[in-house]
Amino acid sequence: MCGRYASTRKPAQLAREFDAVDVTGGDAPGPDYNIQPTHPVLVITGDHPNEWNRSVGGHRAGRIVRVMTWGLVPRWAKDPAIGSRMFAARVETVADKPAFRDAAAARRCLLPADGWYEWVRGPGRKYPFYSTRYDGSALAIAGIWSSWSDPEPGSTRRLDTCAVLTTPAVGPLAAIGERMPLLLPPSAWDRWLDTTADVDTVSDLMVPPPAAELTAIEVRPVSREVNRAQHHGPRLTRRFDWTSVTPDLDTSALLRQG
DNA sequence: CCAGACGTTGTT
DNA sequence: GTCTGG
């Protein structure tokens, strides 16, 4: 599904592309071609009234660029470590799951991405693919978020966390797996981020997109270098010929029948 | 009632 | 906090 992705745009650039106000205050993660759960990520949210004061000095901001930790920690969690396995939520169930329900109803967001990785099980090992737009423009992955406060007496620790949404794979993504991240076109962003409205108002967005929307996406094999968390460079996204290191691998056999 | 989980993917 | 399982 979507447990690793690339996001290389700086907050100022995201502010332009997403028509948002940057409130990261120099505290943003840098470009990263290998973002993993539990790491800081740049996120776009709407400007829910309850957030005005904290975000932008009491003024309405439209959309906001902010930093969160990937891996949703529900408000009620005693230990934020639970977030490490709450990094993805299914569109089919997100509105009902105790861990995600509140966030789906009231705190939706977008995770800007250059592309994302999927692994396909091959003979003996798994092989990664990278999916990105041919034209290089940013993807917007639908997400949900939570604001956690440490319940320990005396603690003032706060943590903003998020999770991506997944949907059944469509188009070229169906060739490499069952799931893919829920990608939203710019025309859907306002409605998705308007969390003054009920989750029912976006149920039409929480479905597999028309395959026609996926024609802009290229899916390409990449090196297994991405497996290692400490690798972060642009070469991770470069097309890679596995037969150069695994001569007997039948690449086409990894892919499903259309 | 209390205790314990709260999630996904993919594989068997 | 809320649901599920025992």
Add this chain to the structure above:
DNA sequence: CCAGACGTTGTT
């Protein structure tokens, strides 16, 4: 998502 650990007592 993958990689890497997977344990305790007791001493510094």
Add this chain to the structure above:
DNA sequence: GTCTGG
């Protein structure tokens, strides 16, 4: 095999 850490 399964959990934790990144």
